[in-house]
Amino acid sequence: MDWRLTLKKNESFLEILYNSFSSGGKVNLLLDEGGISRAEGFIKSIHTDVPDPYIEFENEARINLKTIIAVNGIFLPEYDEC
Numbered sequence: 001m002d003w004r005l006t007l008k009k010n011e012s013f014l015e016i017l018y019n020s021f022s023s024g025g026k027v028n029l030l031l032d033e034g035g036i037s038r039a040e041g042f043i044k045s046i047h048t049d050v051p052d053p054y055i056e057f058e059n060e061a062r063i064n065l066k067t068i069i070a071v072n073g074i075f076l077p078e079y080d081e082c
Contacts, residue, residue, distance in 0.1 A: 030070035
């Protein structure tokens with residue numbers, strides 16, 4: 001059985017996302033939107049002050065924060081085993 005790097009208790013992906021946004025780094029995401037999908041890009045903005053917080057990529061794609069299960073290889077604890 002394989003194990004994955006996961007967030008610690010009470011952590012969220014926001015710190016990783018803000019760091020990538022600040023540094024201009026590319027993010028690689030895994031999403032669960034009724035099925036697992038991938039997204040990657042450079043973050044244009046982060047919107048946490050709205051009812052459904054999201055990030056927006058430079059290509060105008062919007063990703064709801066609730067759908068993110070992994071950022072740059074770090075997973076939610078629920079997804080720690082393959």
